Amino acid sequence: MNKEFFMYLLAMALVTYLVRMIPFTLMRKKIKSVFIKSFLYYVPYAVLSAMTFPYIFYSTGDVITSSVGCAVAFILAYINRPLIEVAIASCVVAFVSGLIF
Amino acid sequence: MKSRYTYLYGLKKGLPIALGYLSVSFGFGITAVGQGLSGIEAILISLTNLTSAGQVAGVSIIAAGGSIIEMILTQLIINIRYCLMGLALTQKLDKSFTTIHRLITSFGITDEVFAVGASEKEHIGTKYMYGLITLPFIGWSLGTALGAFAGEILPASVCSALGIAIYSMFVAIIIPPSKTNRGVLFCVLISALMSCMFYYVPLFKGLSGGFAVIICAVTSSVIMALLKPVREEEEELNE
Structure with missing residues (x-):
């Protein structure tokens, strides 16, 4: 490990930490604006949706096993099963369907 | 009233995130070593950054011998979303979040940690937040180490099936509120x-x-x- 790598590491880690830390540490007030509150209420769902689609269909490296796993996740999520159960079940089903297809 | 948002509850919520990270960071470990970094370097990056897109971009800048300015700008652009997430998350925090806890836990704000934390129905405390961060951090670092040092330790079929875990978890977060x-x-x-x-x-x-x-x-x-x-x-x- 050399000095050059250390400079890169420092730059990466510092910038990444600061963008997380600054608003999280400094913001102490409750936001009053209905618009901003509504916006912040929707953001997590929007972020997750944008990160999930269409990537979930390629997540196992195979569109068929990914789609089967995705279908299982949809069904279990629809009947309000816990996160961990949905995650593990879809992995298992994707793995098993990989053995079949 | 005793909060149900305990450390253990946080750990439980963090487990699917950690499973997802294990497979994603496994891939990162392989990529980083493939681009000429040592295994230790790859692990150091994961330990200090705890983010996927930024790390992948960072490694390619290191491999290409890019400038520090380029590194800083790239990290800023890719990770600026954490600003927004951090801001949104502050609205969910209870009084236990003093400055020192904010300084520490902000390190662990990832897309997934944010999404799970922000979708909790009640205010969250520091114990829950530390619990939520613990396993994803371990999973991310462990996965990187496994990928960097032992690409063949898991059969490829198992690795690839693990790749869907994180997305299924996202589905499980967004579907129930979408119904109502x-x-x-x-x-x-x-x-x-x-x-x-x-x-x-x-x-x-x-x-x-x-x-x-x-x-x-x-x-x-x-x-x-x-x-x-x-x-x-x-x-x-x-x-």
Whole structure:
């Protein structure tokens, strides 16, 4: 490990930490604006949706096993099963369907 | 009233995130070593950054011998979404979050940690937050180490099946509120459609993944905040 790598590491880690830390540490007030509150209420769902689609269909490296796993996740999520159960079940089903297809 | 948001509850919520990270960071470990970094270097990056897109971009800059300025700008652009997430998350924190806890736990704000934390129904405390962060941090670092040092330790079929875990978890977070809340449903649909557009339309191919996510999320959230502002009783938190 050399000095050059250390400079890169420092730059990466510092910038990444600061963008997380600054608003999280400094913001102490409750936001009053209905618009901003509504916006912040929707953001997590929007972020997750944008990160999930269409990537979930390629997540196992195979569109068929990914789609089967995705279908299982949809069904279990629809009947309000816990996160961990949905995650593990879809992995298992994707793995098993990989053995079949 | 004793909060149900204990350290153990946080750990439990963090487990699927950690499983997902294990497979994603496994891939990162392999990529980093493939690009000429040592295994120790790859692990150091994961231990200090705890983010996927930024690390992948960072490694390619290191491999290409890019400048520090380029590194800083790239990290800033890819990770600027954490600013927004951190800000949103502050609205969910209870009084246990003193400055020192904020300084420490902010390190662990990832897309997934944020999404799980922000979708809790009540205010969250420091114990829950530390619990939530613990396993994803371990999973991320462990996965990187496994990928960097032992690409063959797991059969490829197992590795690839693990790749869906994180996305299934996202599905499990967004589907239940979409059933009961029209605003969330349309927000999720708009965001998904935009994301697919960025993915499939050749014109947008040059757009980085981090940028695409922020554009989708901001646009769909602004639209729904205007069309369907959240009513007081819906977002009212139990103090």
